[in-house]
Amino acid sequence: MIKNDATLELSKEDMKSYGYKVVDAIVEHFDSQREKLPVAMASRKEMDGIFLEDSPEKPMDPQKVLDFVLEEVMTQSNIVSHPKSYSFVPGPSNYISAMADSLASGFNVFSGGWAASPAAAELEIVTMNWLLKIFGFPVKRGGGIFTSGGSMANLTAIIAARTVKCRDDFSKTVIYLSDQAHSSNIKAIRAAGFVKEQIRIIPTDSEFKFSLNKLKNAIAKDTLEGLQPLCLIATAGTTNTGTVDQLSEIAAICKKENVWFHIDGAYGGAAILAKNGKQLLKGIEKADSITVDPHKWFFQPYEIGCLLVRNHKWLKGTFTEKPEYLRDIEGNTSEINFYDHGIELTRRFRALKFYMSIKTFGLKTFRKAITYNIKLAEETESFLRKSSSWEVISPATLAVINFRYNPIGNQLTEKKLDALNQYISKKVVASQKALLVTTVLNKQIVLRMCLINPRTTLDDVKETLSLCEEFAEAKKPF
Numbered sequence: 412m413i414k415n416d417a418t419l420e421l422s423k424e425d426m427k428s429y430g431y432k433v434v435d436a437i438v439e440h441f442d443s444q445r446e447k448l449p450v451a452m453a454s455r456k457e458m459d460g461i462f463l464e465d466s467p468e469k470p471m472d473p474q475k476v477l478d479f480v481l482e483e484v485m486t487q488s489n490i491v492s493h494p495k496s497y498s499f500v501p502g503p504s505n506y507i508s509a510m511a512d513s514l515a516s517g518f519n520v521f522s523g524g525w526a527a528s529p530a531a532a533e534l535e536i537v538t539m540n541w542l543l544k545i546f547g548f549p550v551k552r553g554g555g556i557f558t559s560g561g562s563m564a565n566l567t568a569i570i571a572a573r574t575v576k577c578r579d580d581f582s583k584t585v586i587y588l589s590d591q592a593h594s595s596n597i598k599a600i601r602a603a604g605f606v607k608e609q610i611r612i613i614p615t616d617s618e619f620k621f622s623l624n625k626l627k628n629a630i631a632k633d634t635l636e637g638l639q640p641l642c643l644i645a646t647a648g649t650t651n652t653g654t655v656d657q658l659s660e661i662a663a664i665c666k667k668e669n670v671w672f673h674i675d676g677a678y679g680g681a682a683i684l685a686k687n688g689k690q691l692l693k694g695i696e697k698a699d700s701i702t703v704d705p706h707k708w709f710f711q712p713y714e715i716g717c718l719l720v721r722n723h724k725w726l727k728g729t730f731t732e733k734p735e736y737l738r739d740i741e742g743n744t745s746e747i748n749f750y751d752h753g754i755e756l757t758r759r760f761r762a763l764k765f766y767m768s769i770k771t772f773g774l775k776t777f778r779k780a781i782t783y784n785i786k787l788a789e790e791t792e793s794f795l796r797k798s799s800s801w802e803v804i805s806p807a808t809l810a811v812i813n814f815r816y817n818p819i820g821n822q823l824t825e826k827k828l829d830a831l832n833q834y835i836s837k838k839v840v841a842s843q844k845a846l847l848v849t850t851v852l853n854k855q856i857v858l859r860m861c862l863i864n865p866r867t868t869l870d871d872v873k874e875t876l877s878l879c880e881e882f883a884e885a886k887k888p889f
């Protein structure tokens with residue numbers, strides 16, 4: 412009789428004490444993060460010094476491994492949910508969803524097919540319906556899928572657009588996006604097999620929106636040359652400035668030219684829950700597909716992105732494969748196998764955290780939090796405008812604001828101002844007291860604040876700006 416003592420199990424008591432310790436650590440993290448420094452800094456050499464070893468053959472006391480991880484691993488990451496974490500896109504997260512993720516992992520729910528976990532598939536259908544409704548897509552006809560993040564949602568959209576519009580031969584097709592579109596779109600286009608010559612990057616106007624005339628000209632030129640405009644990617648909340656492209660006008664162009672209209676709402680999509688956000692996002696409901704990224708401004712922990720499509724058949728028609736060993740679990744058409752709607756077969760149960768957090772807090776709380784974030788950025792803008800030291804470069808839009816240190820009366824050249832603002836950011840990050848990095852707008856180096864954390868206060872912002880001013884003043888005469 413074959414015997415096995417390598418079952419990778421702990422006793423019930425050991426599991427409990429281990430688990431309680433993990434929960435205690437997570438609770439402590441949520442409770443005390445404001446008192447911690449948001450920025451972690453370590454060189455490869457320092458990290459190697461702590462962690463580098465051959466894979467251990469022998470077992471080790473589980474508590475010791477856990478202690479080591481809590482002390483050395485969990486302390487060496489930026490705290491992206493810290494109130495003074497303003498870059499790049501913060502990850503405010505929430506405790507309920509963190510626990511939901513633990514449940515999903517603890518039960519190791521396979522969220523690929525209906526037969527394997529009907530409740531997981533049903534929750535994905537239900538939460539997808541919530542999102543379809545929120546974004547004004549047809550709930551019955553529409554569909555969607557949770558992905559690992561926005562990049563994967565954009566990739567899923569491009570592959571669906573390519574398949575629905577032209578099946579296998581897409582060599583004569585062209586994709587359009589603006590110079591403010593997120594880099595994941597270019598990555599997705601390249602990963603989907605398009606070459607450089609098939610990508611049109613359209614310049615933006617003074618407000619960082621698609622230049623519509625240039626877009627129309629580019630489409631006309633391509634059509635004249637016998638190319639097929641395939642897909643247009645607009646952005647609802649650019650990462651740099653929070654700008655929303657002219658969605659209704661672009662929808663009309665896409666309709667006229669028979670072009671797939673994809674909207675990357677990974678950053679700003681969630682703003683639809685706020686009154687003024689909804690106003691700004693008008694026209695989003697006219698898209699063929701929308702990327703939303705719940706692990707950003709829907710306050711979910713990593714990883715959960717989402718693609719919504721106007722017609723669920725587009726996903727099924729693009730991604731269905733029928734291997735022999737999955738024959739028995741195909742089910743009926745109303746019982747969705749999400750592995751047929753996207754790239755992944757084995758998928759974690761992402762819908763659970765979205766479901767549990769919205770059930771627990773209510774959509775109303777999410778609306779309030781997002782409304783607060785938009786207002787906080789606006790108040791930051793008025794504060795900056797009243798100061799003689801700061802210049803607002805792009806106004807508060809969907810909780811993003813860009814500015815630079817440029818005190819009235821200084822004689823600095825543009826080059827020196829760039830260097831000074833880069834210096835401020837470097838010093839702030841090196842102090843570890845705030846995560847505030849730069850971006851480039853109109854060839855100027857500027858500081859960018861993304862204020863989507865509902866626990867960030869105006870006082871946090873003012874303290875951070877004072878810190879910036881201290882570093883700048885200490886550098887005088889610049």
Ligand SMILES: Cc1ncc(COP(=O)(O)O)c(C=O)c1O
Binds near residue numbers: 560561562646648679
């Ligand atoms: C507008 C936009 N699209 C796509 C992405 C990529 O999303 P993810 O990092 O979840 O893959 C981001 C990330 O910041 C983004 O801001």
